[in-house]
Amino acid sequence: MTMKIALLAALGLLLGLLAGAAAGIGIGLVWTELMNSSQESESTLVFFTLMPLGAVVGAIGGAVVFGVIAIGDGELRIEQRPLNEREY
Template sequence: MKIALLALLGLALGALGGAALGIGAGLAWVETFKTTGFEGYSSMLVFFTFMPLGAAIGGIGCALLFGIIAIRDAEIAIEREPVRRHDR
């Protein structure tokens, strides 16, 4: 259950962060390649192309990362058994 909840948390946080990075990348694209602003073309490019791509990539990537971290955390033994001594 912990693994699924952490993966969902990673999905949400990754989607938000990825969308923000996608907007930044889209604005950089518009400025670098001098995309025309006629009838809002440049803003539609940013908000309908770069933002959803960033959100999807960030969400999937962060969900996988959080899931892998949760799986590895579940494998770590918190309490180890004491070492048995051999009596001769």
Template sequence: MKIAFLAMAGLVMGVVGGATVGIGLGLAWIELFNTSEFEGYAGMLVFFTFMPLGALIGGLGGATLFGMAAFRDHELAIDGKRMPHQGIKGV
């Protein structure tokens, strides 16, 4: 359950972060390549191309990273349930 929750949290945070980065990259693209602003073309380019691509990549990356981190933590918790070391007797 913890793995699924953290993967979903990573998905949401990755989508928001990726969309933000996508908007920033789109605005940089417009300035760098002097994209035409006729009838809102530049804005449509940013919000219909760069933002969805950034959200998609960020969401997949966030869900993967958070899911892997939770899965590794789960593996460590399973390994930690071994019998504790008894120590040396007679000391």
């Protein structure tokens, strides 16, 4: 059970990292388009500030979300009743 939680948290970390970096690039491009900035400051802002920031936030968020899902999955046990006791 503990290994499952750790693996899902690691998967969430990786997927959150990728999604956060992509979101950071998207937000940076929208920001620079709205502010009409120059080409040099645009690339610096997007790739050295917003992309790493988005990647860190996404990685932490993804690991937490997947970890919580994995922990909650272990606690949910559905009891199944025999067929003759079920209501239809």
